Amino acid sequence: MTLPASSEVDAGSMSDAALVRRVLDGDARAFTLLVDRHLQPCLRFATRMLGNRHDAEDVTQEALLRAYRALATYDAAGSFRTWLFAILVNRCRTSLLQRSRYVKRVVTDEDAMRAATAADRAASTELRIEIERAVAVLDPDQREAFLLKHVEQLGYDEMAAVTGAGVSALKMRVKRACERLQELLGEVNDVTS
Amino acid sequence: MLRHEQDPETAENPAIERVIAELRTPVPVRAEWRAGLARGLATLPPPSAAGPRFVRRWTFRPLTAIAAAVVCAVVGATIATVLLGSGRRSSSAEVLANLTSTMPLPGEHGGQSTVRFVLVAPYASRVSLVGDFNKWNPSAMPMRRSADGRAWLLDVPLPPGRHVYSFVVDGDLAPDPAAPRAGDDDFGVPSSVVLVAGAKT
Numbered sequence: 001m002t003l004p005a006s007s008e009v010d011a012g013s014m015s016d017a018a019l020v021r022r023v024l025d026g027d028a029r030a031f032t033l034l035v036d037r038h039l040q041p042c043l044r045f046a047t048r049m050l051g052n053r054h055d056a057e058d059v060t061q062e063a064l065l066r067a068y069r070a071l072a073t074y075d076a077a078g079s080f081r082t083w084l085f086a087i088l089v090n091r092c093r094t095s096l097l098q099r100s101r102y103v104k105r106v107v108t109d110e111d112a113m114r115a116a117t118a119a120d121r122a123a124s125t126e127l128r129i130e131i132e133r134a135v136a137v138l139d140p141d142q143r144e145a146f147l148l149k150h151v152e153q154l155g156y157d158e159m160a161a162v163t164g165a166g167v168s169a170l171k172m173r174v175k176r177a178c179e180r181l182q183e184l185l186g187e188v189n190d191v192t193s
Numbered sequence: 194m195l196r197h198e199q200d201p202e203t204a205e206n207p208a209i210e211r212v213i214a215e216l217r218t219p220v221p222v223r224a225e226w227r228a229g230l231a232r233g234l235a236t237l238p239p240p241s242a243a244g245p246r247f248v249r250r251w252t253f254r255p256l257t258a259i260a261a262a263v264v265c266a267v268v269g270a271t272i273a274t275v276l277l278g279s280g281r282r283s284s285s286a287e288v289l290a291n292l293t294s295t296m297p298l299p300g301e302h303g304g305q306s307t308v309r310f311v312l313v314a315p316y317a318s319r320v321s322l323v324g325d326f327n328k329w330n331p332s333a334m335p336m337r338r339s340a341d342g343r344a345w346l347l348d349v350p351l352p353p354g355r356h357v358y359s360f361v362v363d364g365d366l367a368p369d370p371a372a373p374r375a376g377d378d379d380f381g382v383p384s385s386v387v388l389v390a391g392a393k394t
Contacts (some may be wrong), residue, residue, distance in 0.1 A: 023239070023240060024240060024241060026239065028234075028240075030238040031234065032231070032234075032258065035230070035234075037228075039222060040219055040220065040222065043214075043220050044217075044219065044220045047220045048216055053220075056220075057223070057226050061226075061229070061230050061233060064230060064234070065230075065234065065237065066232055066364065068234055068237055068240060068241075069237060069240060071240040072240055072241060090365060092365070093366070094331075094361070094364065094365065094366055097366065098323075098329050098330065098331060099323045099327060127211070127215065128215055131211075131215050132210050132218065134212070135212070135216070147216065150209075150213045150216075151213060151217050178206070178209050181208070181209060181212055182206065182208050182209060185208050185212070186208070193341060
């Protein structure tokens with residue numbers, strides 16, 4: 001069974017909250033539209049946060065499945081994106097904690113080789129690897145705040161709702177992340193120049 | 194909908210702007226993984242709006258508040274009695290264990306003592322124990338549900354010393370609500386501490 005074309009058009013223009021309502025009213029397929037809207041930001045955040053595509057896919061899938069199961073708890077007065085990211089950030093933290101005791105997060109040789117073989121993007125490969133290395137070195141809370149603020153472009157209020165941290169603390173984390181990144185990338189430039 | 198509060202120092206920093214531009218590059222979505230996600234969603238029962246027991250509705254009801262206060266007082270007094278009666282400081286895991294079932298005496302497993310970890314979580318569907326003693330592996334030590342279905346239990350032989358641990362409740366980390374908190378939490382995730390007798394520190 002598929003939705004009539006007109007319904008698909010209508011659903012595509014619906015707000016996130018309206019889609020959630022539609023899912024809760026029995027149209028489970030409306031959740032597919034929510035996934036389509038938010039999948040890329042979620043997967044991107046998890047990938048940048050964890051530095052590993054497979055972990056990012058696992059975490060993103062867990063977050064989306066969890067969101068689906070808990071959809072009735074979403075409060076339509078708030079942003080669905082904020083609610084979903086709160087789940088995702090929690091999953092990322094759990095994943096990091098699980099492996100932090102014995103795995104040091106680095107850009108692996110496999111990642112470097114894969115990037116290096118992307119001939120069509122050869123010019124930016126080195127820069128990308130250095131950026132990934134620098135981001136990996138950041139403290140997790142600074143990396144988290146930096147990615148939410150500057151990559152996913154959440155406002156500080158949203159970030160506070162997502163992370164549970166205060167706005168002042170988040171601003172400080174972002175500031176320190178920027179300083180640290182500049183410092184790290186500056187070292188790279190000094191060495192390579 | 195998107196709001197981007199640009200930090201002036203960042204906006205004027207070409208190096209950081211380059212980093213941001215690179216990190217904003219979309220991540221490839223593998224079709225196989227996307228299909229797996231769809232299959233995973235298809236296996237779940239459809240969510241229903243008729244699930245209000247999970248929705249937080251913060252309303253103040255005087256009678257409920259009084260009843261909650263009485264329950265808290267009774268539970269607090271019981272815990273205090275157990276603590277004082279035992280004549281020593283105990284971890285919350287031990288105290289709750291004493292309240293819910295008998296706790297094995299310290300065993301003689303190669304110098305290790307058995308600690309019973311207990312978490313009251315009647316609505317959880319899966320709980321496991323993670324800590325420095327199992328490399329924080331959430332699948333290493335699943336906890337078992339108590340006979341009355343309200344608590345989750347696990348007996349773990351531990352060497353003497355200080356052990357940092359946490360519970361994983363339906364995939365989310367949760368510290369022991371009544372145990373001392375560890376001061377060396379990682380990534381801001383709170384953990385708890387249990388001290389096993391015999392520590393030389």
